[in-house]
Amino acid sequence: MGGDTLSLSPSIKGRDYEFQWRQTILPASLIGVSALAIMPTFLRNGSHSVTNTIIDMRGDSKRLSFDDYVQYVPVVGSLAIGLAGVKARHSLRDRTIIIATSYAAMGILVNVPKRLVSERRPNSSAQNSYPSGHTATAFMGAELMRIEYGGWYGTGAYVVATSIGFMRLYNGKHWLHDVVAGAGIGILSARFGEWSWKWWGKIFEKREKSYNVVVMPLVSTELGGSYGVSMNVFL
Numbered sequence: 001m002g003g004d005t006l007s008l009s010p011s012i013k014g015r016d017y018e019f020q021w022r023q024t025i026l027p028a029s030l031i032g033v034s035a036l037a038i039m040p041t042f043l044r045n046g047s048h049s050v051t052n053t054i055i056d057m058r059g060d061s062k063r064l065s066f067d068d069y070v071q072y073v074p075v076v077g078s079l080a081i082g083l084a085g086v087k088a089r090h091s092l093r094d095r096t097i098i099i100a101t102s103y104a105a106m107g108i109l110v111n112v113p114k115r116l117v118s119e120r121r122p123n124s125s126a127q128n129s130y131p132s133g134h135t136a137t138a139f140m141g142a143e144l145m146r147i148e149y150g151g152w153y154g155t156g157a158y159v160v161a162t163s164i165g166f167m168r169l170y171n172g173k174h175w176l177h178d179v180v181a182g183a184g185i186g187i188l189s190a191r192f193g194e195w196s197w198k199w200w201g202k203i204f205e206k207r208e209k210s211y212n213v214v215v216m217p218l219v220s221t222e223l224g225g226s227y228g229v230s231m232n233v234f235l
Contacts (some may be wrong), residue, residue, distance in 0.1 A: 018081030023191050030184030037177035038117060038130060047176040051122055054169040067167035071134045074141025074157040075099065078148050088148045090197070095148065097200050102140055102193030109185045110136050123172035132174045138164040139186025147194055161186070 001159060037043040079095050082088035114128040121129040133209040138161035146154030165183060174182075 016062030034181035142188035
């Protein structure tokens with residue numbers, strides 16, 4: 001089986017990159033429900049109760065830190081599995097640009113609420129609990145994996161993403177509604193990256209040569225962590 005290249009992909013004609021409102025139902029519902037839990041309602045009480053129960057499961061055990069790294073596994077997988085010969089929906093170049101666009105959307109959707117809501121974390125380590133950036137990263141990657149490879153690859157990626165969400169509760173880093181919001185934001189960001197290719201494809205197809213694309217994730221530890229991405233296209 002052949003590997004990926006950075007050459008121009010086939011024409012985007014016939015591909016379905018159009019925005020479809022029904023694709024927003026799940027992520028919008030997750031974000032909406034979680035937003036209601038920010039206010040003092042039964043949803044907030046339930047979120048705190050579930051979170052505290054999971055934290056109690058940990059007891060005196062030390063915090064597990066693998067979620068700081070495993071959160072990136074679905075994202076990297078959505079880009080790299082095609083290199084092993086698995087057929088992907090998009091070329092390597094296209095996947096790279098879609099991931100970069102998804103990351104940019106996620107960075108905005110995660111960091112703006114963090115600063116506006118200013119919710120204290122369960123362990124009181126910071127006041128930027130809502131929403132969960134780790135969970136958003138993992139679910140964005142899971143949705144990208146589903147888009148690219150479908151089937152068991154997507155299912156496996158969603159299992160990994162769900163485990164990251166659980167670990168954020170287990171480690172006392174987030175409330176349940178923070179994690180639910182992160183999942184919705186991650187899925188929505190991935191869909192936005194997919195929709196955006198309608199415009200990216202038109203831009204690139206105006207030229208008849210290949211491109212080199214360099215993408216670098218940006219992570220800041222200030223204020224409890226923030227996320228972004230840098231993308232350079234060399235013509």
